[in-house]
Amino acid sequence: MRLCKLSEIVGYEKLARSVTTQDYHELLSAGTVLKPEYVAKLMELGITEVLIDDTKLMPEEVQILREDVEDIFREKVRSVLERHVYSDNAELEELSKTADSIISSILENEEIIEQIFDIRERSADIYEHSISVCSIAILLAAKLKLSREQMHDLGVACLFHDIGLRYLDFAYTNIDIDELEEKQKGEYRKHPVYAFTSLEKEEWISKESKLMILQHHERLDGSGFPMHAKDPDITSQILEVTDAFDEMICGIGCQRTKVYEAVEYLKATKGSKFSDKLVDLILEFTAVYPAGSLVSLNTGEIAIVLKQNKQFPERPVLKVVKDNEGEDIKEDRIIDLLDVRTVYIEKVIM
Numbered sequence: 001m002r003l004c005k006l007s008e009i010v011g012y013e014k015l016a017r018s019v020t021t022q023d024y025h026e027l028l029s030a031g032t033v034l035k036p037e038y039v040a041k042l043m044e045l046g047i048t049e050v051l052i053d054d055t056k057l058m059p060e061e062v063q064i065l066r067e068d069v070e071d072i073f074r075e076k077v078r079s080v081l082e083r084h085v086y087s088d089n090a091e092l093e094e095l096s097k098t099a100d101s102i103i104s105s106i107l108e109n110e111e112i113i114e115q116i117f118d119i120r121e122r123s124a125d126i127y128e129h130s131i132s133v134c135s136i137a138i139l140l141a142a143k144l145k146l147s148r149e150q151m152h153d154l155g156v157a158c159l160f161h162d163i164g165l166r167y168l169d170f171a172y173t174n175i176d177i178d179e180l181e182e183k184q185k186g187e188y189r190k191h192p193v194y195a196f197t198s199l200e201k202e203e204w205i206s207k208e209s210k211l212m213i214l215q216h217h218e219r220l221d222g223s224g225f226p227m228h229a230k231d232p233d234i235t236s237q238i239l240e241v242t243d244a245f246d247e248m249i250c251g252i253g254c255q256r257t258k259v260y261e262a263v264e265y266l267k268a269t270k271g272s273k274f275s276d277k278l279v280d281l282i283l284e285f286t287a288v289y290p291a292g293s294l295v296s297l298n299t300g301e302i303a304i305v306l307k308q309n310k311q312f313p314e315r316p317v318l319k320v321v322k323d324n325e326g327e328d329i330k331e332d333r334i335i336d337l338l339d340v341r342t343v344y345i346e347k348v349i350m
Contacts, residue, residue, distance in 0.1 A: 099155030300324030
């Protein structure tokens with residue numbers, strides 16, 4: 001795999017990584033053969049470089065849910081919630097079964113508790129966000145050895161927690177909410193209440209799930225909303241921290257950030273806004289630099305993240321693709337940052 005300028009493409013090379021716009025809309029998927037017309041279109045869009053598959057050394061991406069399984073769950077959530085009306089929607093109960101399916105998918109993999117996962121920044125899709133929050137939250141619950149009943153209530157709350165956003169008539173993605181007009185800011189801060197109210201009379205959803213939905217923007221120091229509560233139970237705390245983390249990397253209610261920036265935010269706010277223990281657990285299994293990321297090193301070189309080192313998510317295995325003068329490196333040069341302590345990642349390029 002190598003980073004290649006579009007102007008140097010001969011034609012019909014295979015993409016090693018998807019090409020996306022700055023707001024994470026996919027233009028061409030990984031594995032696509034670059035036809036001349038594709039290259040011309042990408043150049044028109046201002047894209048200058050792509051990752052080409054020309055080696056057996058490919059990033060080893062590890063996900064909590066298999067991509068095909070996640071797609072099925074996301075489309076299920078989307079189809080139900082997009083048909084949702086304010087009340088009396090019997091289809092909503094179907095999603096409680098979806099929550100149980102996600103739980104089973106995670107718990108059936110005995111090795112999942114010990115892995116590091118490549119959680120990626122992406123576009124702000126509230127349905128994908130709900131699935132991502134659910135999978136991270138259930139993984140936390142499993143590590144904490146919570147009961148299956150607690151996991152069920154948590155999973156249901158995760159899938160429904162942002163249903164209140166569907167009642168807003170203004171943009172709230174990739175925008176700092178504090179910069180909105182006061183009326184819009186007030187409406188955004190009511191979305192947990194809208195979600196709670198829309199489900200309050202549903203008998204199939206537990207009172208514990210309803211409370212989690214109402215409290216998902218609360219913080220331990222009382223700085224959250226809508227009630228400024230300071231003493232949420234453990235399942236509410238799990239939803240709060242996983243929602244905040246995933247919102248940052250997809251840009252819901254805030255400016256989108258890189259994963260490592262979201263990690264730094266959690267580190268800075270643990271013990272104040274979020275539980276020390278929960279933040280530490282998230283950091284244990286979250287790859288700071290997801291597989292496939294293009295990064296710059298303190299040596300001036302450019303590298304691609306190949307895979308993670310267990311228990312050391314900030315020190316992955318890299319393949320160097322450009323030297324410190326910007327020249328392509330033809331041979332496979334692998335650096336394991338656990339072994340080479342003088343080299344470190346300075347920033348993520350893409």
